[in-house]
Amino acid sequence: MTVYGTRPEAIKVAPVIRALETSPHLESVTVVTGQHREMLDQVNEIFGIIPDHDLEVFAHGQGLNVLMSKVFERLDPVLEQERPDALIVQGDTSTVAAASIAAFYRQIPVVHLEAGLRSGDIHSPFPEEANRKLTSQVSALHLAPTPTSKQNLLREAIDESTVVVTGNTVIDALLHTVDQGLPISDPRLAGPVKEGASILLVTSHRRENWGGAMEGVGRALRRLAEHFPDVLIVLPAHRNPIVREAVLPHVRGLSNVVVTEPLAYGEFTRVMAASTVVLTDSGGVQEEAPSLGKPVLVMRENTERPEAVDAGTVRLIGTDEQRIVDEVGRLLTDKDAYAQMANAVNPYGDGRAAARSIAALEHLLVDGARLPDFEG
Incomplete structure (x- = not known):
């Protein structure tokens, strides 16, 4: 069973x-x-x-x-x-x-x-x-x-x-799903994915980040959106109202921020595969994104998945607003720093x-x- x-x-x-x-x-x-x-x-x-x-x-x-x-x-x-x-x-x-x-x-x-x-x-x-x-x-x-x-x-x-x-087994599931090539239903995402746009994929929901830390995440995303107008920030919003109330007011009205309902798994893997950088506090994403060659910045102080940190494809950055802006900005502007993380070996x-x-x-x-x- x-x-x-x-x-x-x-x-x-x-x-x-x-x-x-x-x-x-x-x-x-x-x-x-x-x-x-x-x-x-x-x-x-x-x-x-x-x-x-x-x-x-x-x-x-x-x-x-x-x-x-x-x-x-x-x-x-x-x-x-x-x-x-x-x-x-x-x-x-x-x-x-x-x-x-x-x-x-x-x-x-x-x-x-x-x-x-x-x-x-x-x-x-x-x-x-x-x-x-x-x-x-x-x-x-x-x-x-x-x-x-x-x-x-x-x-x-x-x-x-x-x-x-x-x-x-997440790698088994990921490979199976990516191979299916499932369609993306939201045209705000389907177009940029097809065109190869620069995408920052963001997921945030961790209970220990609720409150002030998550408010800082929202502010950091606004600053990144304003500083990098050619980068599309994709934010599948967790359904918990505590999360939404902390993050969404800060990004409202920004043309290069797409807020969606939680994406179906097949669509999420398609968007992740097309992303430039992944910013997350999720555990599973730390395992999945490296398999697709995506640098992962983790908004936590520690992780139970240290293998990818040791390999260099994942970096712990915490939830400090300025550090989020700095770390994402570095990967979007420094080709060597990006290549170093994107080409690391996934150990999962x-x-x-x-x-x-x-x-x-x-x-x-x-x-x-x-x-x-x-x-x-």
Whole structure:
């Protein structure tokens, strides 16, 4: 059984679900919590996934405790009905933490996809750092995306025999989606993408950046738009009103800023592939954009994905307004600085993470043979 609730989870579990469906030894049951709604459904459609169960936990403005309690309450009867031999979760959302503990309480082995990411700060990202550490404590199989993630788990006294380095399934999903060449429906984006315009793609939503930091992001975007009138700033706005109220007033009325609703995953990958620079506080984008040769500036003070920082394709810049302006401006004007980041090697995967994950799952459940670890 695979349980997931948000768009990032859906993107990363989709290759595994597709591979499960072709396994002669395993049967796939999918459960969505609906922690995200429309965005989750879009990804399922792209990958042709029809969930077997939908817990429908989404509600506007609900707190984390309410969300977690809904997952516990609505997932448990499904576990009782299906009685799975194992439960797969991905990443570090509230869906992941709640589903993992619910399965553990029923003595169902938990398989943690993208295990071992650590920032070292329990409050950043919040609540993700705590969610993934909690999940590690109850997991029977840890599918770590990189050797660094494996070492994080070993430092926490996780049994090495339960850890498999798979690469990140986000690369599997990205390669599959880019190959489809899905159309861009918004003409404000389709034209510039087709014409090869200079594009700054921006995503910002992190809870720890809410408030003054996100206001600074909005001001920085306005300054960049005014200083670089030939650069199109594309801002798919997160639906949370706290995010929108902090950022959007600062960019309103600027002709070279396009604010959209959250883009469908296929469209987002097309825009990302066409972008010049990516400015983000997202975790998944730090993995995806380097695979497309895009420099990534991360508006956070730390990251649980240090591999791309070490490789040089990602740079942590925080949320200081002036630094955002300076770092983006440097990449837009300094060809050498841009080339140095754009040509760095992406350490996150080779497109075979799902195959390694299924082999590890078959080894756990039916004594199948594991594949060699991804070496990064």
